[in-house]
Structures are given as C-alpha cells and as structure tokens.
Amino acid sequence: MLHIERYKAWLNEKTLDKEMKLKLTQLTESEIEECFYxxxxxxxxxxxxxxxxxxxxxxxxxxxxxxxxxxxxxxxxxxxxxxxxxxxxxxxxxxxxxxxxxxxxxxxxxxxxxxxxxxxxxxxxxxxxxxxxxxxxxxxxxxxxxxxxxxxxxxxxxxxxxxxxxxxxxxxxxxxxxxxxxxxxxxxxxxxxxxxxxxIYLNEVSKNQINDGYKTAKIVYSPLHGTGGEVIPKFLKEQGFDVYVYESQMTIDPNFSQTESSNPEEAKAYEKVIEYATTIHADIILLTDPDADRLGIAVWHDNTYHLINGHQTASMMLHYILEQGRLKGTPLQKGCVFSTIVTTDLLKDIAESYDQTFITTLTGFKYIGEQIELTKNTYTYTFGCEESYGSLVSSFVRDKDAVQAVYLLSEMACFFKEKQMTLFDYLNQIYDQYGYYHEYTENISLKGLEGVKKIAKIMNHYRENGLNLKKYPIYQLNDYQTQIYEIKPVVKLPKSNVLKYFFKDFWIVLRPSGTEPKLKIYYSMKANSSSHAKKEIENINQEILKQIENI
Structure with a gap:
C-alpha cells in the first residue's frame, strides 16, 4: 500500500525532527491512511x-x-x-x-x-x-x-x-x-x-472616504481573535469614529476560544458580540475573519440586530459609492464592477443603472484580481465583491479587503444615522428600487477520501442527467467544466467544475468548495417579497437534498 510505504519512509528518515517522529508513532491505522494516502x-x-x-x-x-x-x-x-x-x-x-x-x-x-x-x-x-x-x-x-x-x-x-x-x-x-x-x-x-x-497602508485606505460627516454612529468591532485587531480599532479611532471593541475576542488566540465560530458568515459568530453591543446600544456590529479579508455586519433596526449577508452588504456598498458619486457630480466614467457567478444579480442591476460595465468571474477573488489587472487600461475600477463576505473598495490592493470594507461601512452607518436611517432602511430602499432578491447557500460537508468520491459522484450525476425540479422547467444551463454556455460570459473563463442552472426568476449553482470538504449549492431568486422567495428556495433546496441522498 502506497500510504504505508510513505509512512515508513517518513518514520525512518534520519533528518526528521523528534516531535514529528513522536507524532508518527502515535497514529492509528486509519490516521496513517488519511495522513499519507x-x-x-x-x-x-x-x-x-x-x-x-x-x-x-x-x-x-x-x-x-x-x-x-x-x-x-x-x-x-x-x-x-x-x-x-x-x-x-x-x-x-x-x-x-x-x-x-x-x-x-x-x-x-x-x-x-x-x-x-x-x-x-x-x-x-x-x-x-x-x-x-x-x-x-x-x-x-x-x-x-x-x-x-x-x-x-x-x-x-x-x-x-x-x-x-x-x-x-x-x-x-x-x-x-x-x-x-x-x-x-x-x-x-x-x-x-x-x-x-x-x-503607509492605512493612509491609502483613508483615501476611500466619500463623506466626512458627523461620526455619531456607535460601532462595535471584533476581529474574532485574528489579525484585524492589530490595525482596525486604532485606525477607526484615529479617523474619529465612535468605536468599541469586544475585548474577549481581541486576544490573539489560535484556538478561537471566545467565539462559537471564526466565520462571519455564521450567525453563531455574532452571539457574544451582540450581547455586548446590546448593553451599549450600538448601531452596527462589524466582524472580520481571522485574516481580515472578509467582513460580516449586524445592524440595529426595530429593537433588534439584523444580520446582513454578503450579497446585501456588497449591494449597499456599491449603491452608496455610485449614488454618492452622482450626487457629488463626480460619477465614475468608464467604470467597471466585478463580481462572481454565485453572487446576487442585484449588483448587476445597480451597476448597469449607473452606466457601469459589469464583469462576472468564476468563484474566488483571485479571478477578480486577475481581471482588475487585465482591464486597468480599459476601465476605471469601481468595486469588486463576492458572496462570501469579501469585497474590494479600492484597487491599490488586489485581494478582498475587510479593512477597506470596515472603513466604508462605518462611514455609511454614520451617514445614514444623520438622516434618521439605519443600513437596514437603506437596504430596503434599494430593494424598493430594484426588486427583492433572496439568496441562500447550502453547505454539504463530506469529509475524507469517501467525501471526495461522493462529491465527484454528485457532480457527475447532475452533469449527465441534468437538474430536474417538479415545478420549474430549466431555461438555460452553463457548464463551466465543458465550457458549454447558454448564457455566454462577458470575459473568457477558465474551466471549472461548476454547473449553473437558470430558471425563470432564479438560478442554482452546484460546485465543490475549493478550500473545504464541502459541496456548495447556491440559490438566488428575484421575487415580490422576502417571505415568498424564502419559502420557494427552502422547498427547492429540500427537493435537491432528497435527490442527493439517493445518488
């Protein structure tokens, strides 16, 4: 067995350090296979x-x-x-x-x-x-x-x-x-x-300021034990914001011991911070993930905190940038907005209403970073984002940047508070203008060697047999692996194991995660109301999960 040969080679290696050798001797048979297969x-x-x-x-x-x-x-x-x-x-x-x-x-x-x-x-x-x-x-x-x-x-x-x-x-x-x-x-x-x-870096971030108004919004920030705590609180205070930190999560802790999750996409990451924010009546909560490239927010509205997802946050940021540019008489000429194939179409609606070019890439900010470089002599950079809580306000950085996002959203919270509005009010204004969008992502964890095989089997099944839903006929399909497109991308995309199904008022994407042992299913629907879209997506998701159980 190859994994046994590799294991013995490591175990007998003379230059291997003592600590590693000890760990090798403590492995079980199944662990040896997982570590060396x-x-x-x-x-x-x-x-x-x-x-x-x-x-x-x-x-x-x-x-x-x-x-x-x-x-x-x-x-x-x-x-x-x-x-x-x-x-x-x-x-x-x-x-x-x-x-x-x-x-x-x-x-x-x-x-x-x-x-x-x-x-x-x-x-x-x-x-x-x-x-x-x-x-x-x-x-x-x-x-x-x-x-x-x-x-x-x-x-x-x-x-x-x-x-x-x-x-x-x-x-x-x-x-x-x-x-x-x-x-x-x-x-x-x-x-x-x-x-x-x-x-040097924060000076560049500060250039993103759009409105230098009253900084009256009360902001609570947590780095979830990660890198953001090294730079963000001090920077916000220097910029005059009324910022408070959740001290228990400010410690540099590799065990993430004071948070239920280090992922700002998950509601449980906010639990302890919300408890603290409630005691000081904060207007907005900002959480960055451990390497501070992604940002999650919660907004106080109607006597409770509302979690705002990545699609919604990005839509608000983009609309604010474009709206304020037009109001100030400085609209972005030949501007370009970058997003991904699993991010809300609301961004496209907003961008095109302000005469911006809209470029969609594969999932992963590296594709947006590549397109920024390829188009820098053709377009003016406006904004880039993806659904997983990552965005880039200014292109002096070429990856998603939660420090820039924190700065802009802090400004926005203050700007709208002066108008007796919350960011939740602003989001609903955007929905009133462009239509209601609802997004949901299902994550199916499938670990280990068997998980890899199961994910491949599921993707092959849908690639060969299609996605059949009882109530909804498929209008179009994009297979990014075979590069058979019924809706052609604006820019040429590399091959990727992704299937995107287009229906009348919604789309569904299936793809294996590139960073975790998961199959991800993305849903986005445009509807007349939140409740209608949420119920429809829940029903469709349950139907697909039952199909997957039988594959």
Missing part, C-alpha cells in the same frame, strides 16, 4: 488542510516543499531578485511556517519581506505592490477550524496566482522528489516589516 495538493487557490504529520498534512516539511517549488518557479523565470513578501495570521504554527518559507527562499538567494507581527491578507497584497516584490505568501486558513492552516501565493500584481501561473508552480512542486532534501538558511536576505508599514 496522497500528497497534499497545492491547487490553483494554494494550499489548505489539517496540520499534522504526513504528506497529506500541513507541516514544516510540506511548507518547505511548496516554497521550494515557488523558488524554482521564480528562478526559472529570472524573477528572484525582487523578492517575496510574507505575512501570516493568528493560527497555530502560522508564524513558524512563515519564517520557514523565508528561510527556504534565503537558501535559494531570494530575499523576503516578512511582517514582524501577524497582519491581514490585504496588507500582504499591498506589501507585494509596495515593495515591488515578484510574489507574496500568506500563511492562513481563513475561517477554517483551528486544526487547519494554509498557504496562499500572490503574483507581482498583488493578486493571487492566476490559473496559468498556479499550474506552473504546481509543476515545479511536483518535480521535487525528496521533501527531506530541501535546505533552509537564515541570513540577511530576510527583511522584517515593522509597524511603520501600517500607516
């Missing part, structure tokens, strides 16, 4: 997985391997001289992995710029651009459970690697025969980024 895949979105011993786990050795592959890629293209920027989040081993990556690069005579302390993903993206680096590395697993970590790679534009670049890096990684042959070195090629860089 394959190589942990560096995909087009980077690396993400459980930490632990073995080829299918994230550890110092697999970090060395992917970094050596990246180094070989850079050296092959004569791109080593400008260096690599590196940051990391609050997770177990994140700082150690970041330093290990820098030491592998140093061994290859490639300099690195590494943050002295944990810093958000968008700051890493900006650091690549600021230092004119050729690449960036972010050690993070975003909102995944505490047992996970990850490794994202950025190109010289500050965006995540595009498909072609990622595939080439993957080839270089796969050519490495012995993971234990990779050497490291600690020398003067490792440059440390100190706190002075914060003000």
């Amino acid at each position: 394959k190589e942990l895949e560096f995909g087009t979105g980077g690396l993400r997985g459980l930490m632990g011993p073995g080829t299918n786990r994230i550890n110092l050795y697999t970090i060395r391997k992917v970094t050596q592959g990246l180094a070989n890629y850079l050296l092959y293209h004569n791109k080593g001289e400008k260096g690599v920027a590196i940051s990391y989040d609050n997770r177990h081993n994140s700082q150690a992995y970041a330093l290990e990556a820098a030491k592998v690069l140093a061994q290859n005579n490639i300099k690195s710029y590494i943050f002295k302390r944990l810093r958000p993903t968008p700051m890493l993206s900006y650091a690549v651009r600021h230092f004119n680096a050729e690449a960036g590395i972010m050690i993070t697993a975003s909102h995944n459970p505490k047992e996970y970590n990850g490794y994202k790679v950025y190109n010289h534009t500050g965006a995540q690697l595009n498909e072609k670049e990622a595939e080439e890096v993957i080839d270089f990684i796969n050519k490495i025969e012995n993971i234990f042959d990779i050497k490291t070195k600690e020398n003067d090629l490792i440059h440390w980024i100190d706190e002075s860089f914060d003000s």
Whole structure:
C-alpha cells in the first residue's frame, strides 16, 4: 500500500525532527491512511488542510516543499531578485511556517519581506505592490477550524496566482522528489516589516472616504481573535469614529476560544458580540475573519440586530459609492464592477443603472484580481465583491479587503444615522428600487477520501442527467467544466467544475468548495417579497437534498 510505504519512509528518515517522529508513532491505522494516502495538493487557490504529520498534512516539511517549488518557479523565470513578501495570521504554527518559507527562499538567494507581527491578507497584497516584490505568501486558513492552516501565493500584481501561473508552480512542486532534501538558511536576505508599514497602508485606505460627516454612529468591532485587531480599532479611532471593541475576542488566540465560530458568515459568530453591543446600544456590529479579508455586519433596526449577508452588504456598498458619486457630480466614467457567478444579480442591476460595465468571474477573488489587472487600461475600477463576505473598495490592493470594507461601512452607518436611517432602511430602499432578491447557500460537508468520491459522484450525476425540479422547467444551463454556455460570459473563463442552472426568476449553482470538504449549492431568486422567495428556495433546496441522498 502506497500510504504505508510513505509512512515508513517518513518514520525512518534520519533528518526528521523528534516531535514529528513522536507524532508518527502515535497514529492509528486509519490516521496513517488519511495522513499519507496522497500528497497534499497545492491547487490553483494554494494550499489548505489539517496540520499534522504526513504528506497529506500541513507541516514544516510540506511548507518547505511548496516554497521550494515557488523558488524554482521564480528562478526559472529570472524573477528572484525582487523578492517575496510574507505575512501570516493568528493560527497555530502560522508564524513558524512563515519564517520557514523565508528561510527556504534565503537558501535559494531570494530575499523576503516578512511582517514582524501577524497582519491581514490585504496588507500582504499591498506589501507585494509596495515593495515591488515578484510574489507574496500568506500563511492562513481563513475561517477554517483551528486544526487547519494554509498557504496562499500572490503574483507581482498583488493578486493571487492566476490559473496559468498556479499550474506552473504546481509543476515545479511536483518535480521535487525528496521533501527531506530541501535546505533552509537564515541570513540577511530576510527583511522584517515593522509597524511603520501600517500607516503607509492605512493612509491609502483613508483615501476611500466619500463623506466626512458627523461620526455619531456607535460601532462595535471584533476581529474574532485574528489579525484585524492589530490595525482596525486604532485606525477607526484615529479617523474619529465612535468605536468599541469586544475585548474577549481581541486576544490573539489560535484556538478561537471566545467565539462559537471564526466565520462571519455564521450567525453563531455574532452571539457574544451582540450581547455586548446590546448593553451599549450600538448601531452596527462589524466582524472580520481571522485574516481580515472578509467582513460580516449586524445592524440595529426595530429593537433588534439584523444580520446582513454578503450579497446585501456588497449591494449597499456599491449603491452608496455610485449614488454618492452622482450626487457629488463626480460619477465614475468608464467604470467597471466585478463580481462572481454565485453572487446576487442585484449588483448587476445597480451597476448597469449607473452606466457601469459589469464583469462576472468564476468563484474566488483571485479571478477578480486577475481581471482588475487585465482591464486597468480599459476601465476605471469601481468595486469588486463576492458572496462570501469579501469585497474590494479600492484597487491599490488586489485581494478582498475587510479593512477597506470596515472603513466604508462605518462611514455609511454614520451617514445614514444623520438622516434618521439605519443600513437596514437603506437596504430596503434599494430593494424598493430594484426588486427583492433572496439568496441562500447550502453547505454539504463530506469529509475524507469517501467525501471526495461522493462529491465527484454528485457532480457527475447532475452533469449527465441534468437538474430536474417538479415545478420549474430549466431555461438555460452553463457548464463551466465543458465550457458549454447558454448564457455566454462577458470575459473568457477558465474551466471549472461548476454547473449553473437558470430558471425563470432564479438560478442554482452546484460546485465543490475549493478550500473545504464541502459541496456548495447556491440559490438566488428575484421575487415580490422576502417571505415568498424564502419559502420557494427552502422547498427547492429540500427537493435537491432528497435527490442527493439517493445518488
């Protein structure tokens, strides 16, 4: 058995550290198979997985391997001289992995710029651009459970690697025969980024201000134990906002011990913060995920807090940017809005009503980052977003940026409070103008090797047999794997294992998650009322879940 051979090779490796060897001896038979049945895949979105011993786990050795592959890629293209920027989040081993990556690069005579302390993903993206680096590395697993970590790679534009670049890096990684042959070195090629860089980045963020009005809204912020706490509260206070932090979640805690979830998409992430916000009568709650690239919000309205989802938040932000630009007599000329195939069509309606070009990409902000670069000489950047609570207000960063989002939404909360409105009122105004949209995402967790097989079986079933619903005939289908489109994308998209079904007033998307062992089903419906859309989607979702049970 291949996994047994790999396990024995690691166990007998003379250079393996004592701690790792001890962990190997403690594995059960099933754990040995899970840890060694394959190589942990560096995909087009980077690396993400459980930490632990073995080829299918994230550890110092697999970090060395992917970094050596990246180094070989850079050296092959004569791109080593400008260096690599590196940051990391609050997770177990994140700082150690970041330093290990820098030491592998140093061994290859490639300099690195590494943050002295944990810093958000968008700051890493900006650091690549600021230092004119050729690449960036972010050690993070975003909102995944505490047992996970990850490794994202950025190109010289500050965006995540595009498909072609990622595939080439993957080839270089796969050519490495012995993971234990990779050497490291600690020398003067490792440059440390100190706190002075914060003000350089935050100065750019502050340029996003649209209205400098009264800052009367009471804001509660939590970083959910992550990187946002390092920069966001201080910045908001310096900008004059009335901001309060939920102290229990301000600690840098890799175990996320004071929150029920580190994912701002989940309602349980807000529970403790809402309790605190209620006691001080806060107008808005802002939560950033551990690497501070995604933002979740809750708004006080009619004596309770309402959670606003990613579709709604992005729609409000876009409408505010465009509406205020027109009111101030400075509309964005030749503007372009970027979104994804699983994000609400309300954004398209808003963009086109303000004469903006609207470009839709595959799921994942790396595709938006790529399109920003490809279209920078054709369009003026207006806004970019995706449904999973990620957005980008200004393109000096090329990945989603919750710091920018926090700043804009804080301004918006104050702006509308002066008009005796909440952001919930503003959202309903937008619905009144453009029609009501309701979105829902079903996540089906399918873990391990069996889960991978089950997800593939489900996708193959629907690709071969179609999606048949009792009450609703399909109008059109886009298969992004075979690239058979009945509704043609504005820009050419790479192949992806995604199916999108279009019906009269709604669409459904099926895709495997790129970062978690899940099958994701997305729904978006335009309807006359919230209750009607919600009920219809619930019924359709139950019908599809029953189908999946029988596949």
